[in-house]
Amino acid sequence: MDSYKHKKVITIGIVNELTGLSERQIRYYEECGLIFPKRSKLGTRHYSFTDIETLIQIADKREEGVQTNEIKRDFNNKKKRSDIRDEMLRGQINSHFNRRR
Template sequence: MAQKNDPYKFKKVISIGIVSELTGLSPRQIRYYEERKLIFPERSKGIRKYSFADVERLMEIADKREEGVTTREIRNEMTKEVREKMLKGQMNAHFHFRS
């Protein structure tokens, strides 16, 4: 997964057509994953823009779907990961730890 020290990975500059070519997913599949709250593209004048981190995430989602994992399970896993990162950050701030 992208690291915070790779800021280019997080810039939302890639169109859905390019994302489709890079991932092998159809634009409809990509929009579906957005509807299911698995990815969060930026929108400007009705045009979706994705980052390289989004592309990586979509490829992870596609792999999991091929393994039979449901979108609900993927979203629950994402939520759990976010909660764990937040808790770790709060604990680090409270106890002045550095990771």
């Protein structure tokens, strides 16, 4: 079951209130590929608490003068490192349990 933090149920107006970002800024960060809201059949965007945390990180980095393309590169690098770490962990677990059989 998905954690409540990952459920995409929050509308853009609420995200605006929680983050202080304008709806235009939020949509721009979506266009940049920094966040990925779910769309309803009518096209309404829905965000998760994880998306809100990401938007706050983006806003903090922008205040520090970091450009959006640098933020995206940093996020992609973190994801790659996380994927590699997950793959290594899976390999270690599989190796450990396969040896014991």
